[in-house]
Amino acid sequence: MPVESQPVTCPQCGYGRNASTAKQCENCGRKLSQPNRLRSIAPVLLAYGVLIAGGYFLAKNIMLPLILGDTDRSAEVSSRTVDRPELTLLGDTFSGYSTFRNGAFQSALEESGTTLNYEDEFDQSARAAALGNGKADFLVTTLDQFLRHKPKGKIVGMIDNTIGADAAVLNNKKYPQLKSLLDLKKLVDEAKAKGQKPSIVYAVDTPSEYLALVLDTKFDTFNLSDFDLIEVADASDAWAVMQEPSKNVAIAILWEPFVTQAREQGYTVVLSSRDTPKSIVDVLVASDRVIQSQPEQVSNLLETYYRRIDTNMRSAAELQQQIAEDGDLAPEDAAAVLDGIDFFTAAESKTWMEKGTLTQRINAIASVLVLSGQLDAVPAEPQKLYNPEPLAKAAKNTQTLISLIRADDPELAAKLEGAVAGQGSPQAAVSTRQIQDAPNIGNLDVQQVRFEFASTQLADNGTQVLDQLAAEISEFNPETVAVRVIGHTSKTGDPETNKIISQQRADVVAQYLKNKGLKQNISAEGKGFSEPLPNISPDDPQNQRTEIRLVRIDSQTVSSR
Numbered sequence: 001m002p003v004e005s006q007p008v009t010c011p012q013c014g015y016g017r018n019a020s021t022a023k024q025c026e027n028c029g030r031k032l033s034q035p036n037r038l039r040s041i042a043p044v045l046l047a048y049g050v051l052i053a054g055g056y057f058l059a060k061n062i063m064l065p066l067i068l069g070d071t072d073r074s075a076e077v078s079s080r081t082v083d084r085p086e087l088t089l090l091g092d093t094f095s096g097y098s099t100f101r102n103g104a105f106q107s108a109l110e111e112s113g114t115t116l117n118y119e120d121e122f123d124q125s126a127r128a129a130a131l132g133n134g135k136a137d138f139l140v141t142t143l144d145q146f147l148r149h150k151p152k153g154k155i156v157g158m159i160d161n162t163i164g165a166d167a168a169v170l171n172n173k174k175y176p177q178l179k180s181l182l183d184l185k186k187l188v189d190e191a192k193a194k195g196q197k198p199s200i201v202y203a204v205d206t207p208s209e210y211l212a213l214v215l216d217t218k219f220d221t222f223n224l225s226d227f228d229l230i231e232v233a234d235a236s237d238a239w240a241v242m243q244e245p246s247k248n249v250a251i252a253i254l255w256e257p258f259v260t261q262a263r264e265q266g267y268t269v270v271l272s273s274r275d276t277p278k279s280i281v282d283v284l285v286a287s288d289r290v291i292q293s294q295p296e297q298v299s300n301l302l303e304t305y306y307r308r309i310d311t312n313m314r315s316a317a318e319l320q321q322q323i324a325e326d327g328d329l330a331p332e333d334a335a336a337v338l339d340g341i342d343f344f345t346a347a348e349s350k351t352w353m354e355k356g357t358l359t360q361r362i363n364a365i366a367s368v369l370v371l372s373g374q375l376d377a378v379p380a381e382p383q384k385l386y387n388p389e390p391l392a393k394a395a396k397n398t399q400t401l402i403s404l405i406r407a408d409d410p411e412l413a414a415k416l417e418g419a420v421a422g423q424g425s426p427q428a429a430v431s432t433r434q435i436q437d438a439p440n441i442g443n444l445d446v447q448q449v450r451f452e453f454a455s456t457q458l459a460d461n462g463t464q465v466l467d468q469l470a471a472e473i474s475e476f477n478p479e480t481v482a483v484r485v486i487g488h489t490s491k492t493g494d495p496e497t498n499k500i501i502s503q504q505r506a507d508v509v510a511q512y513l514k515n516k517g518l519k520q521n522i523s524a525e526g527k528g529f530s531e532p533l534p535n536i537s538p539d540d541p542q543n544q545r546t547e548i549r550l551v552r553i554d555s556q557t558v559s560s561r
Helices: 037-068 071-081 095-101 103-111 124-132 143-149 181-193 207-218 235-242 258-264 288-293 295-314 316-327 331-339 346-354 357-371 389-405 410-417 432-437 462-473 495-515
Strands: 086-091 115-120 138-142 153-162 167-170 199-203 228-232 249-254 268-272 281-287 341-343 440-443 481-487 522-526 546-552
Touching: 086 095, 086 124, 095 103, 095 115, 095 153, 095 295, 095 316, 095 331, 095 341, 103 115, 103 295, 124 138, 124 143, 124 281, 138 143, 138 153, 143 207, 143 281, 143 357, 153 288, 153 295, 153 346, 153 389, 167 207, 167 258, 181 249, 181 440, 199 207, 199 235, 207 249, 207 268, 207 357, 228 235, 235 249, 235 258, 249 258, 258 268, 268 440, 281 288, 281 295, 288 295, 295 316, 295 341, 295 346, 295 389, 295 410, 316 331, 331 341, 346 357, 346 389, 346 410, 389 410, 432 481, 432 522, 462 495, 481 495, 495 522, 495 546
Parallel strands: 086 115, 086 138, 199 228, 199 249, 481 522
Antiparallel strands: 138 281, 153 281, 153 341, 167 249, 167 268, 440 546, 481 546
16 A cells, blocks of 8 residues: 655745755755654554553463463453452542542552542532442542542441531621630621621631531521522632631631631630541542442542551551641641541541441531531431441451450550540640630520520420430530530519529539530529620520530640641
8 A cells, every 4th residue: 555645844935845854945945854754653563562462471471371271370461451440439639539539649559559539629528429320439528528428329338527627707806806706796797787787708518617517507607598608619728718808707617727827816715626536537539430330449449548557547647748748748747637637547437437426416416407408418328328338348457456455555455446545535624713704605506495484494305406406515615615504583572583593494404414424514603684685684584595615625736637
């Protein structure tokens, strides 16, 4: 077959119709170089070479062993060259997912027979959809996003639980009066009287948005509808907007390292995920398809991942370096990020699934989403949303490690089992005076506790209301949060009698909560009618109320996501 000659383009004047044999440009006369034939035929030679080499490799390493009966070798080579799947995992740049992007982890995974392709997908809806349409095999996300977007898959692993890695920060630089959510309500009312609204800023479709929903659903007088919402893509943007003098930002929700920066500059952290442990949980979700068709690969991924987590538990410095390199962070910023994240081990992950903790968290988080209009209903069968079976080998490995080191290193053994400071008993008993003097966080939004007329006897539904209240309080960290039960009366009758009855009612509520086994420090105090509600008559029965106020008893620096 004749080869068609290609015209030559002059590099000087751009004339493109010179004959392939021309020695100079027909337009400008510039000397033309001839095409290098070796270069032009190199792709052909390379292709033939690949085919020949590939055929030789196939014949020698696969076909010949099969013919000669060397089935072990042929099976080994076949599994190495043919059966190794490439799995796709979708996530984002959150430091808690850095292990999946880590080169050493991916190399270890490849050596075990699995290739993982990690890709960023910042659109949570698209991330979930990819699991259903086959474009992804796994995704990592927060539990609230999993419940909202309902990907076609199941939770097969727990990644991390943030313990300070997200926080609500008050802009007391612009509004010096802001010290708590109670002060924020006063600011909202003042702005409303002028026909204005203060602003709140946070990154949408991130844990920042969920923390905003927690504030909205759990705290009295805090309503997102009272604010102009400034939506941004990242906490760095929220931090920048908060500092702009022209913006009326009263509160921002940030993650690390911006919360630490805010605190160092004198801003007030009013609530963080250290105060609400287990509220922001990251999970690994496998598609239904890959669970059914490649269960061994799901198990292999989990086994390799948690083996690396076990190693990191023994060397926090190595994990800090990994986070620093992954996020291009300074060492101190990486340390702050790490301080705010509690990574699950396989054993702890399996316990969460098998002992009902994950079901409890699904119900609690789903309730927040339902109350905020993000979800239609709490899942009827939450246990069907996760599958602990693929975790079996990984959990067994961690449990074996725990058994081997418990005698010599009980602290590390406890960490591998999931023990975390700040999620157990309070550090120490706190006096009533210390609780009363502690900085306010805000009042819980709970159904009013009712008493019989002029009595300390609970009304018919009183115990039911207090049971619900106890469940709400249990969501908060006893190391950082204490509870003030404050009784009030209306301005009727004898002032001293009213003060006594308000104290006695507060005592009844506080004692009931303590009897429910709450670990928080709880104090009771009666105010009589010394603090009536604003804008209503002091005689109005609405003043007969019991406030449940959360206060901060630990000023320890809280890291953020």
